Amino acid sequence: MAREIYTTLPLKIHDWAPEDRPREKLLQKGAAGLTDAELLAVLIGSGTRNISVVALAQHILKSNGNSLQELAKRSVQELCRFKGIGEAKAVSIVCAMELTRRRACEPVNNRVLVNSSFKAYKLLQPDLTDKSVEEFWVLLLNRANYLIKKIKISSGGISRTIVDAKLLFRLVLDHQAVSLILAHNHPSGNTTPSTTDIDLTKSLKNAAQLLDVTVLDHIIFTDRNYFSFSDEGIL
Incomplete structure (x- = not known):
């Protein structure tokens, strides 16, 4: 056999x-x-x-x-x-x-209402997910909190990115935005804001007030969750 x-x-x-x-x-x-x-x-x-x-x-x-x-x-x-x-x-x-x-996060129409930290987070998911370095973004909004444009301001290292305030507010004025939401990611996955994050938020908020522009929130983004300065009452 x-x-x-x-x-x-x-x-x-x-x-x-x-x-x-x-x-x-x-x-x-x-x-x-x-x-x-x-x-x-x-x-x-x-x-x-x-x-x-x-x-x-x-x-x-x-x-x-x-x-x-x-x-x-x-x-x-x-x-x-x-x-x-x-x-x-x-x-x-x-x-x-x-x-x-x-x-x-593709919008179902061209007018995107951003009236919560969660909506801001979802709107930025395509841009900030899976990033290995920090990036700083801004959402420019009109008086009714509809999105005018989302823009990347800077890209930096693993734990820090530099924000040019002059560039940021020139964009705000160029697009005639009346309010904005700041956002940056933490590649480490830790949502806790650093002292630098807190100081930067206060500085940009004060500068915006001089232009009659409102900083509505600052979102610290990770792939799985986020931290909202506004939700936590520290804006």
């Missing part, structure tokens, strides 16, 4: 049952029926000679703590370090992550 010979080479996608292949599975069950690894595999498109595209996707996710938030922080260059991921595939992954961020 002939012995069966088992190969150590992994099965390729075309050797799988049709219902197990990510693309076919998506067409049959919809995107919600796929795992994170399978969705990533569809983006990647193909594996290598020694590893299937799903196994490659699982390896990439595992290397990022099985966290999509961590994966979203990876640059094209970082993704290209994985064997089987070239520049084109890395660009596809980065673009997919960016589209996800933008979709999260």
Whole structure:
């Protein structure tokens, strides 16, 4: 009786049952029926000679703590370090992550009312999520608290960013804003304001009053939550 010979080479996608292949599975069950690894595999498109595209996707996710938030922080260059991921595939992954961020807070119309710290936080999610350095942003509002424009003022290091008050208030005047909301992120994930954060807020608030402009809030942003100076009564 002939012995069966088992190969150590992994099965390729075309050797799988049709219902197990990510693309076919998506067409049959919809995107919600796929795992994170399978969705990533569809983006990647193909594996290598020694590893299937799903196994490659699982390896990439595992290397990022099985966290999509961590994966979203990876640059094209970082993704290209994985064997089987070239520049084109890395660009596809980065673009997919960016589209996800933008979709999260896309306004349903052009007039966005910002009348709470939570709305300000959600509005800034596409801009401040997954940042490895501090960035300082401002939301310029009209008299009815509708958004005129959101603008990045500066980008700095891991624990600090410099704010040019002259630039900030020139933008306020140029856009005829009557109120504004300050915001910056803490890459560390700690929402507690530093002494520098508190002093800067007071300084900008006092300068704004000279121009008859109101600082409504200062939001300290992290990927999971936020701190509002206004909500905490220290503005």
